[in-house]
Amino acid sequence: MPRYILKRSRVVASVVLLGVLGACDGTPLQQTPPKKALTPNEVYQPLAGAPLVGLPLLQPGDLISYFPVDLPSLDADSWLILYQSTDALGRSIPVSGTVLVPRSPWLGGGRRPIVAFAPETLGITDECAASKGLLSGLYMETSYVDMALEKGWAVAITDYEGLGTAGPHTYVVAPSEAHTVLDSVRAAIRTPGSGLSQSAPVVLWGYSQGGGSAAAAAEAAPTYAPELQLKGVAAGGVPADLNGVAANLEGSLFYGFLMAASLGLDTAYPDLKLDSYLNAAGKSSFHAMSADGAKGGCLVDLILNFPFQHTSDYTTSDPLPTPAWQKRLAENKLGMIKPTIPAFLYHGDIDEIIPNAVGLGLRTRWCGLGATVKWSVYSFGEHLLAQALAAGDVVEWLDDRIKGNPAASTCGQ
Secondary structure (H helix, E strand, O other): OOOOHHHHHHHHHHHHHHHHHHOOOOOOOOOOOOOOOHHHHHOOOOOOOOEOOOOOOOOOOEEEEEEEEEEOOOOOOOOOOOOOOEEOOOOOOEEEEEEEEEEEOOOOOOOOOOOEEEOOOOOOOOHHHHHHHHHHHHOOOOHHHHHHHHOOOOOEEEEEOOOOOOOOOOOEEEEHHHHHHHHHHHHHOOOOOOOOOOOOOEEEEOOOOOHHHHHHHHHHHHHOOOOOOOEEEEEEOOOOOOHHHHHHHOOOHHHHHHHHHHHHHHHHHHHHHHHHHEEEHHHHHHHHHHHOOOOOOOOHHHHHOOOOOOOOHEOOOOOOOOOHHHHHHHHHOOOOOOOOOOEEEEEEOOOOOOOHHHHHHHHHHHHHHOOOOOOOEEEOHHHHHOOOOOOOHHHHHHHHHHOOOOOOOOOOO
């Protein structure tokens, strides 16, 4: 039984009774959105004042609850959603996210396209979730989301597993992130009032953590979400090989990202037993980061709190080289499955967090499998600058995929 159902069995029992009384004909139960404004914390509680949709909640992409929200910085109708997804071990989990639909009518022919926008690294605690940043007006990637909305595209943004919902965030765990990205599109289509269609063209877009998530979603889609009309994936700064990323982060300014990744992997895979490798300092730091309701785990905190640290500062022995950890890292290595859609991979040439060689490795592996790949390197592009430099090219490339134009490949170059 899903952990979410176990935690809320009393509430769910009441909901099932409502389903029996309100949907005896087998149609989904849909309630009128409440008139009162909810606080962000209230909105994130499943079944607490928000409409209930689709009982029983057994299928990936099913809506758990939804609520219209006002995002003044974006010209779009917007909903905060909670939806069903699947973790790295195949268990059902609730995930929060945001759906945005431009207020202007779609004039491009066919159904309005949908962009599954996978957020970059924001942190590992609930306060860092993309949807919360959108609600507060402080989301780091708002300008890129706005570029998609200006094209008339709807946007579905996942919060990933454990951001906005209970439990630690499974940071950089490819299967979980792939599922949550694809299920955000399914949930967006099922959001009442969105006007979105399952026949709509869908594209994937993400950078950094989001680049890994988008790339993983492209690999998983044929088997996990074959009904979605995927047309292309744009993935930048992709942490495609976590061993390579870890080696670069060791002792660097950005060591906190390696700590977050270790915690994310341990959360996803209980067999890794991270705690058994930690010394007193490690247990104190990791437990504080992973506690329910923990604060101070957002992007800036990860950088400022752990600069130039080493794994030996927190462990009695390094877990990374062990067979158990290497097995899970191999399972999360991207480029072992050929994407069936065209891909645009891009990277900065002086990326200080995810080395260019890691992105190039993904390009080489996908090309070797026969995928259609465009590879672009941005000169003088450190990690965040490369994202900004590439944004216009990404939107143009995605627009071509949505229009059905043929995709060129640079694999032979």
